[in-house]
Amino acid sequence: MSFRLLTILTLLLAAMPAWRAEAAGEPRARARIERVTTPVAVLDDVRVSLEWPTDAPEGRLRLQAGRVDAGELGWRFENVDWQCPLRRVAGGRPGDVRWRCDGALRSAEGGSLRLAVELDGAHTGAVLTGDGGRLALARDARSPARTTLDLRQVPAAWAEALVRQGWAGGQVRGGRLDGEVHIDAPDAAPLQIAGHLAAADLALESDAGDIASAGLGADLRFRMRLSDGATELTLDGALRGGEVLLGAAYLALPDSPVGLGLDAVRAPGGGWDFPRLAWNDGAALVLDGTARLTETLDLAAIDLTAVSADAGVLPARYLSGWLGPAGLSGLSLQGGFEATLSLEHGVLRDAGLVLRTLDVGDSEARFRLDGLDGAIRYSAHAPVRSAFAWRGGALYGMPFDAAAWSLLSGDGRLRLRAPVAFSLLGGRIGFEALMLQPPSVEGRFRMQTELWLEALDIGALAKALDLPAFEGRLEGRIPIVRYADNRIDFDGGLSMDLFGGRVDVAALSIERPFGVAPTVAGDLAITGLDLRALTGVFGFGSIEGRLHGRIDDLRLIDWTATAFDAELHTERAPGVRQRISQRAVQNISSVGDASFVTSLQGQLIGIFDDFGYRAIGISCRLRNEVCRMGGLRSGPSTFTIVEGAGLPRLDVVGHNRDVDWPTLIARLVAVAGGDVEPVFD
Secondary structure (H helix, E strand, O other), rough: OOOOHHHHHHHHHHHHHHHHHHHHOOOEEEEEEEEEEOOOEEEEEEEEEEEEEOOOOOEEEEEEEEEEEEEEOOOOEEEEEEEEEEEEOOOOOOEEEEEEEEEEEEOOOOOOEEEEEEEEOOEEEEEEEEEEEEEEEEEEEEEEEEEEEEEEEEEHHHHHHHHHHHHHOEEEEEEEEEEEEEOOOOOOOEEEEEEEEEEEEEEEEEEOOOOEEEEEEEEEEEEEEEOOOOEEEEEEEEEEOOOEEEEEEEEOOOOEEEEEEEEEEEEEOEEEEEEEEEEEOOOOOOOEEEEEOOOOEEEEEEEEEEOOOOOHHHHHHHHHHHHOOOOOOEEEEEEEEEEEEEOOOOOEEEEEEEEEEEEEEEEEOOOEEEEEEEEEEOOOOOOEEEEEEEEEEEOEEEEOOOOEEEEEEOOOEEEEEEOOEEEOOOEEEEEEEEEEEOEEEEOOOOOEEEEEEEOOOHHHHHOOOOOOOOOOEEEEEEEEEEOOOEEEEEOOOEEEEOOOOEEEEEEEEEEOOOOOOOOOEEEEEEEEEHHHHHHHHOOOOOOEEEEEEEEEEEEEEOOEEEEEEEEEEEEOOOOOOEEEEHHHHHHHHHHHEEEEEEEOOOOOOHHOOEEEEEEEEEEEEOOEEEEEEOEEEEEEEEEEEEEEOOOEEEEEEOOEEEEHHHHHHHHHHHOOEEEEEEOOO
C-alpha cells in the first residue's frame, strides 16, 4: 500500500462529482459501477455508499473496489476498502464548498494506512500516512492530467512497483524517500513521471541476489516515460555512502557525493540500452560509456573509459569483489591510469591500459611492482602494438630490477614481441615468449610462456622464504608454462644444483598460486647430494656419503605436505667416505621409532664418535596423515634404516612401519632444535 493506491482512489473521487453535490441532502446513496477507467488505472467492481442522516453534521462514506489495476505503473490490488466520515467544510472563497473525508484504508495486501481527502470543483488533495511516512497528492482541474506527489520520509517499499517496471526482478528492502514527483497521464499520450527524490539507507535486492544495495544515500533527478511496455529513463544526481553489489563487483561508496548519470531505453519485451553512462568519484575514478543489457539483465555489450588520477582507494572502494576470490584482497595501488574496454556478446573486442607511474603492492609482501609506465593494448581484430616498463619490484621479498616489455595484439591474444630478462637472486630470469588470452564466452583467462632461469642463488631464496640455509644454484629451462582456471602447469624440467648434487623437478603444477590454500604438485629426482653438507644445515649430526632417490606424487596444500611417495638411499662414490656420527644415529632412531644394535656386546656406543656404514635407505608413503615407513629391507613390522660396516658394526632398525605424520614432523622439529636426548638400547 502506498502512493500508488492514493493516486488511484483520489482520481476516482475526482471523476465522480455527482454524488458530492447532492450528498448533504440525501439520507442514503449507493452506486455500483462495473468498471471505472482513469488515465492512471482501471477499477473493477466499484461500490460507493454514503449514509447521511437528515440534519446530521456529517455522513459516512465507504468506497470499495474488487480490483485495481494500474498497468503502466505495475500496481495491482484486490479488495480495496476505504471508510471515512464525510464533512462539508468552508472553502477559500465565499460560496465555495469543500468536502473532507479522513479514515483508514485497507486492502487484501494488508498494511496500516490512513487516507485524508479534500476536494472541491477545482482541486483534489489527499494525504496518506503510515509506516512513519507522509505522502501528499494534489490535482488541479485546470491541469487534469497532472498529479503532484510530495513525499516526506516515505518508506521506499511503497515505490517497489515502479522499480519493478524497469527492473523485473527488483525488490525494495528498506530506506526512506523525500522529494516531489509529477505524474502526467494525458488521455492520448504516454504516461510520464518526473521529479526529484532524496533517499536514505536505501536497500535494494534482485530476486537472484546478484544485485543489491544497503545503507545507500541518493539525491536524484529523474524523468520516466512509459508507453505500451516501452520505457525511457533519464537519471542524474549523486550517491553517497552505503554498499552496492553488482554481480562480482562490490562497491563501498564514500560519504562524499559520487556523481551519477544515465539515459536508458527499453523496447517492449526487450532489453535495456544505455546510450549514456557517467560516474564521477573525483580523482579516484571517472567513468564514461555506453552499455546494453539483455531481457534477463545480462551484459550484452559495453564501451567504457575509466580514468583514475589517484588509484589508492580503488581496491577497497571498487575492486574487493574481484580481488578477494583471486587471493589478492591485500592489493595496494599508488599512482594513476586510464583504461578503455569494449565488449560484445561476452567477447572482448578492444582494451587498453595507460599506466602513469603506478605502484602495485601486496599487504602480505608476496609481490611488488614499482613505477609502472607505458601502455598495454589489446585487440581482437586489428593489429596494435604497445610497450610498458617497470623500475623494479620484488617477489616474496626477493628484489628484481627494471624490465621493459614490447607487446603485439590483433587476433584475440596479447603476445610478447621480443624476449625479456631481468636480474633476480644474483642470477637472471627470462621470458622467451608470452601469450595472454582474455576471458570470453569460450573460456577463462589463459596465459602461456617460455621461461628460463640462470644461476639463481638458492641461499638467497632460502633466506627470503625463511627456510634453512641451503646453498646452491637454481637454473633450467621450462619450454611451456600454462596458466588457466587459477592453475599453473609447468611442462619440462627445472634443475637445482644443491649440496654438490642435483634435484630435478618434473610435472610441477600450482593451483590457486595467490589464493587461499595454494596447492603444489610435482615429482622430484635427487642425484648425488653431499650428505655432510645437507645434515650440517639441519643440525642433524654428521653423515658422510652421497644421497640419491625420488619423491613422487608430491602434494602440498598451503605449503604443507599432504601426500607423497618418497624413497631415499645412499650410493657408494669413489673417494667419498661413508660414516655416520653418534648424534646422527640417535636422531635417526628418534625420528623413525628405531633402535640400534652393535656387535660389541655390553658396551655403550657413546664411547664412539662415528661409525662406518654399508648403506642407508628410508622410504615413506604418505596418505591421510599416516606415513608407511620402509628401509633397505622391510619386514611385516620392522625396516632397516642403516646397515653398518666394520667395527664396531652398528645397524639401525625401525619397529613401527605406520607413523603418524604430524608426530613425525614434531620429532624432526625437535631434532633440528637440538631437543633430543640420547637413549641407548
